[in-house]
Amino acid sequence: MLSARAPLHAESQEPSQRPGEPGRDFAFTAADFARIRALIHQRAGISLSEHKRDMAYSRLARRLRARGLDAFRDYLDLLERDDDPVEWEAFTNALTTNLTAFFRESHHFPILAEFVKRRAAPVSVWCSAASTGEEPYSIAITLIEALGESAARGASILATDLDTQVLAKAEAGIYTYDQVKHLSPERLKRFFLKGTGSQAGRVKVRPELRAMIRFEQLNLTDADYRIAQPFDAIFCRNVMIYFDKPTQGQVLARFEPLVKPGGLLFAGHSENFTYVTQAFRLRGQTVYELTRTAKDAPHGHPGAPAARGLPAGAAVAAAGTRVRAAATAATGERR
Structure with a gap:
């Protein structure tokens, strides 16, 4: 299993968005996303693919706003440091997909x-x-x-x-x-x-x-x-x-x-x-x-x-x- 903290010391800190890209309130680095992937795999067994990067940003940005934080690194530090079950639940809920319907796959x-x-x-x-x-x-x-x-x-x-x-x-x-x-x-x-x-x-x-x-x-x-x-x-x-x-x-x-x-x-x-x-x-x-x-x-x-x-x-x-x-x-x- 991946170490949830391993990406913390990654050298790559380039933002995942281009400078001036609209709709992004927070810088989101490659190291941040690698850390998110490791944490959700550790907590829920979910393998978050590379193409889910924008989804992870948009869903977790709501948690940063709710907690009054300025950077993804601060949020992930808080998540691991405080080990708050309520926040872990919010983190996991944000990254799970719930597509369903009555009698889906009807056969x-x-x-x-x-x-x-x-x-x-x-x-x-x-x-x-x-x-x-x-x-x-x-x-x-x-x-x-x-x-x-x-x-x-x-x-x-x-x-x-x-x-x-x-x-x-x-x-x-x-x-x-x-x-x-x-x-x-x-x-x-x-x-x-x-x-x-x-x-x-x-x-x-x-x-x-x-x-x-x-x-x-x-x-x-x-x-x-x-x-x-x-x-x-x-x-x-x-x-x-x-x-x-x-x-x-x-x-x-x-x-x-x-x-x-x-x-x-x-x-x-x-x-x-x-x-x-x-x-x-x-x-x-x-x-x-x-x-x-x-x-x-x-x-x-x-x-x-x-x-x-x-x-x-x-x-x-x-x-x-x-x-x-x-x-x-x-x-x-x-x-």
Whole structure:
């Protein structure tokens, strides 16, 4: 892992912008950006590429203004010297990207629907990059439509994200009409409440949908997720692209004991784990199945303190041929 302080003594101090370039209130050196890259990799496992330089400047400049600082070097010194968890959280939130939508990469959801019908109750799903909530709510809708409201009531969805600001929005479950306009009228009526008065032009997820989901902050690069029970499926979509290969391997190794035998891992459209792990086998377009047999499966992590509680599953039914057929059929689909 890179040393977070190594770039501090770098000799190159040329500004990243040309003299007189408009829109820059602070000098931003190559050493500053190298230091930012090292810090975000150390804290969150994110590999920030060179072409993200302007993005890093624009987002972190807000923190300099908020703290009344004149230079990026001063801000980074403060960050490391004070080790303030609130400021570290603001730093990390500023550099994470949260692009999402309801039923994004839509070919995954029919596969999930068919899959959960063959699983033993209660079904559990982990959405590991929940962002502003569209993905976990899409999962909840899928479970209700696949299992029926009564059976789905016992299902559990853990929704986590590194960014606490987007998690707060996800928990609120309030969206503009533009964010839900592509949903069918039937889904809008069944799963959302229409806003009035000051909330006109917005919708809110219904309480029964919200009750299925538990939102928590979690860093995927942490050594211990403190999760006690395994899941039938994990959604980790469009996250691994920000990690280097060693970090991807570490995260997938932590996922392995948290997936029930025959469970599924859903990846993003540009992600490929084939050369990173042998524990998951590709079953369809960005859909992986855990290849471990039932006798090899661990039984949670009883030693983990304050474990994130989800109901323990009963004996898990083997994945049926219908699920694999659905996964194979999805190969030609596009979102």
